[in-house]
Amino acid sequence: MDVKTISDSLPAIPDPRQVSATELGMGERIASLAGGSLLTWYGLRRRGIGGGAAAVAGAALLYHGAGGYSTLSRRMGLEAPQPTQIAKSMTIRRTAEEVYAFWRNLENLPRFMTHLQRVEQTDATHSHWTLALPSGQILEWDSKIIEDEPNRVLRWVSLPDSSVRNSGSVEFRPAPGNRGTEIHVNFTYEPGTGRVELARLARPITAQLIAEELRHCKQILEAGEIPSIDGQTSCRRAAT
Amino acid sequence: MRALCWHGVDDVRVESVPDPSILNPRDAIVKVSRTAICGSDLHLFDGYIPTMKSGDILGHEFMGEVVEIGNEVHTLQVGDRVVVPFTISCGHCHYCTEGETAACDNSNPNAWMAEKLYGYSPAALFGYSHMLGGYAGGQAEYVRVPFADVGPLKLPEGLEDEKLLFLSDIFPTGYQAAEYCDVQPGDTIAVWGCGPVGQFAIQSAYLLGAERVIAIDDVPERLEMAKHHGEGRTEAVDFSHERGIVEVLREMTGGRGPDACIDAVGMEAHGLGPMGVYDKVKQSMMLETDRPTALRQAIQACGKGGTISIPGVYGGVLDKFPLGAAFGKGLTFKMGQTHMHRYMPKLLEHIQNGDIDPSVVITHRLPLDQAPEGYDMFRAKQDGCIKIVLEP
Numbered sequence: 001m002d003v004k005t006i007s008d009s010l011p012a013i014p015d016p017r018q019v020s021a022t023e024l025g026m027g028e029r030i031a032s033l034a035g036g037s038l039l040t041w042y043g044l045r046r047r048g049i050g051g052g053a054a055a056v057a058g059a060a061l062l063y064h065g066a067g068g069y070s071t072l073s074r075r076m077g078l079e080a081p082q083p084t085q086i087a088k089s090m091t092i093r094r095t096a097e098e099v100y101a102f103w104r105n106l107e108n109l110p111r112f113m114t115h116l117q118r119v120e121q122t123d124a125t126h127s128h129w130t131l132a133l134p135s136g137q138i139l140e141w142d143s144k145i146i147e148d149e150p151n152r153v154l155r156w157v158s159l160p161d162s163s164v165r166n167s168g169s170v171e172f173r174p175a176p177g178n179r180g181t182e183i184h185v186n187f188t189y190e191p192g193t194g195r196v197e198l199a200r201l202a203r204p205i206t207a208q209l210i211a212e213e214l215r216h217c218k219q220i221l222e223a224g225e226i227p228s229i230d231g232q233t234s235c236r237r238a239a240t
Numbered sequence: 241m242r243a244l245c246w247h248g249v250d251d252v253r254v255e256s257v258p259d260p261s262i263l264n265p266r267d268a269i270v271k272v273s274r275t276a277i278c279g280s281d282l283h284l285f286d287g288y289i290p291t292m293k294s295g296d297i298l299g300h301e302f303m304g305e306v307v308e309i310g311n312e313v314h315t316l317q318v319g320d321r322v323v324v325p326f327t328i329s330c331g332h333c334h335y336c337t338e339g340e341t342a343a344c345d346n347s348n349p350n351a352w353m354a355e356k357l358y359g360y361s362p363a364a365l366f367g368y369s370h371m372l373g374g375y376a377g378g379q380a381e382y383v384r385v386p387f388a389d390v391g392p393l394k395l396p397e398g399l400e401d402e403k404l405l406f407l408s409d410i411f412p413t414g415y416q417a418a419e420y421c422d423v424q425p426g427d428t429i430a431v432w433g434c435g436p437v438g439q440f441a442i443q444s445a446y447l448l449g450a451e452r453v454i455a456i457d458d459v460p461e462r463l464e465m466a467k468h469h470g471e472g473r474t475e476a477v478d479f480s481h482e483r484g485i486v487e488v489l490r491e492m493t494g495g496r497g498p499d500a501c502i503d504a505v506g507m508e509a510h511g512l513g514p515m516g517v518y519d520k521v522k523q524s525m526m527l528e529t530d531r532p533t534a535l536r537q538a539i540q541a542c543g544k545g546g547t548i549s550i551p552g553v554y555g556g557v558l559d560k561f562p563l564g565a566a567f568g569k570g571l572t573f574k575m576g577q578t579h580m581h582r583y584m585p586k587l588l589e590h591i592q593n594g595d596i597d598p599s600v601v602i603t604h605r606l607p608l609d610q611a612p613e614g615y616d617m618f619r620a621k622q623d624g625c626i627k628i629v630l631e632p
Contacts, residue, residue, distance in 0.1 A: 226264075
């Protein structure tokens with residue numbers, strides 16, 4: 001009995017770095033696969049133009065169901081792209097003052113939000129954000145803090161002409177007992193040029209990615225560092 | 241350096257690998273003086289633990305000398321002689337500050353993996369799969385120890401390595417198992433599994449005031465070793481006894497059953513009868529990952545209102561769990577990885593006071609290069625093997 005087969009028998013452990021933000025729901029996939037198979041079979045049985053058209057349409061539905069992407073509906077202009085909205089929370093064993101102060105200095109964000117390359121505060125409420133795509137292309141935009149209630153809430157939004165339209169907020173609430181502070185984070189990435197660019201990121205911005213980044217925030221604030229095995233020794237030629 | 245690497249089922253090899261280095265500011269590098277093979281390493285050897293990668297360095301019971309420290313290490317110093325707990329803990333999360341260091345929130349870089357399987361991730365371990373951190377282990381000449389101010393326990397002069405090595409895992413593990421039994425005066429504790437953890441659980445039960453301890457296994461030399469504890473008054477029983485363990489324990493306790501039962505066997509228990517065949521078949525079909533023979537016996541045998549304490553490692557899912565019997569008798573279950581930092585200093589004192597000599601479980605001493613033979617021997621329980629200590 002080998003480990004791989006045992007591993008495969010456990011609930012699937014998706015790598016958060018590979019979960020796409022644009023996946024279809026299971027219902028839609030099943031309907032596409034079933035409908036696609038039927039139509040293709042029907043089309044192949046019939047002869048002539050009608051049969052050919054049916055077969056092609058069926059094949060496209062199969063592709064849609066199997067691939068799980070909304071390319072088909074997008075190409076046909078049937079579905080307007082939805083903004084990506086992510087809500088996540090994390091409890092951090094520090095006071096609201098300490099956690100707020102860490103977030104309020106937006107330049108700290110890339111320390112744990114690894115999808116960002118740099119955030120630079122340009123004045124009291126404005127900041128310049130930089131994100132690098134795997135191609136090397138840099139995306140940049142400016143944001144403005146629109147709500148700032150110290151130790152309670154922070155809200156920002158990208159300026160209207162931004163290449164990547166997005167908004168974010170974080171609320172700081174006392175955690176029960178002596179557990180510290182709960183942070184409740186909301187990010188929205190709007191459709192538009194920015195979204196297509198973001199889809200090209202090696203690590204798409206998903207709820208799972210944001211959850212990992214919040215975990216990193218907690219690790220920095222509680223333990224002082226992000227745990228890692230990158231670069232450790234092993235009996236493999238490549239590190240780790 | 242030389243290190244013992246896992247390459248697949250039944251395949252461990254000692255190879256030359258790069259020396260470890262400081263990767264994070266709170267790391268230290270320890271030069272290993274002694275290390276050991278754990279019963280739970282056999283689950284890795286047998287291929288029951290998922291998320292292993294070929295080339296992973298194993299080993300989580302080790303001690304030695306600090307040879308390098310990172311910039312943010314302040315209490316540990318180069319030259320300190322230390323024993324290192326097998327769990328990795330940050331020292332500052334909610335769980336660590338409550339003394340539950342095996343539940344540390346911050347030490348596992350792959351916490352998301354454990355969350356998918358368990359809901360939330362426990363602390364990372366040395367050398368025990370990527371789901372639990374993927375950290376290189378201590379069956380090696382050198383180890384990188386994260387959060388070095390939190391884990392390693394500084395050791396006094398005057399006591400040799402063999403007396404202190406088992407503070408790294410099995411002595412605190414046996415002790416926690418006994419403590420979880422909530423031993424009351426007059427109590428009888430039954431311990432399934434007389435491997436090293438079971439041996440320490442038995443001795444710890446006496447330290448905690450148990451009146452009687454019954455040791456259960458089927459390996460003669462392990463039962464023999466167990467009988468010596470408690471000044472020779474430990475009783476030994478073979479779990480495959482023809483009258484059935486539940487009956488045997490009933491008659492040994494005047495019709496009441498033990499007050500608490502410790503399962504120091506875990507997921508690779510020997511099967512018995514039709515249920516054993518069932519477990520084997522389901523496991524080979526990957527429909528069951530764990531074989532809980534000892535646990536089922538313990539639940540059936542335990543007296544009413546008693547406690548089942550589980551230090552034995554379980555990884556996945558198991559079948560035919562007699563929850564009805566547990567419910568009907570109002571049993572309490574306590575289990576989990578050891579909260580090492582709670583116990584290490586106290587148990588060091590017990591060793592210094594001469595209350596216990598942990599080195600008595602050692603039956604074999606091998607150089608690190610012979611570790612693969614050690615794994616085979618330990619698994620087969622050949623040559624009276626109970627515990628193997630390795631010298632890098």
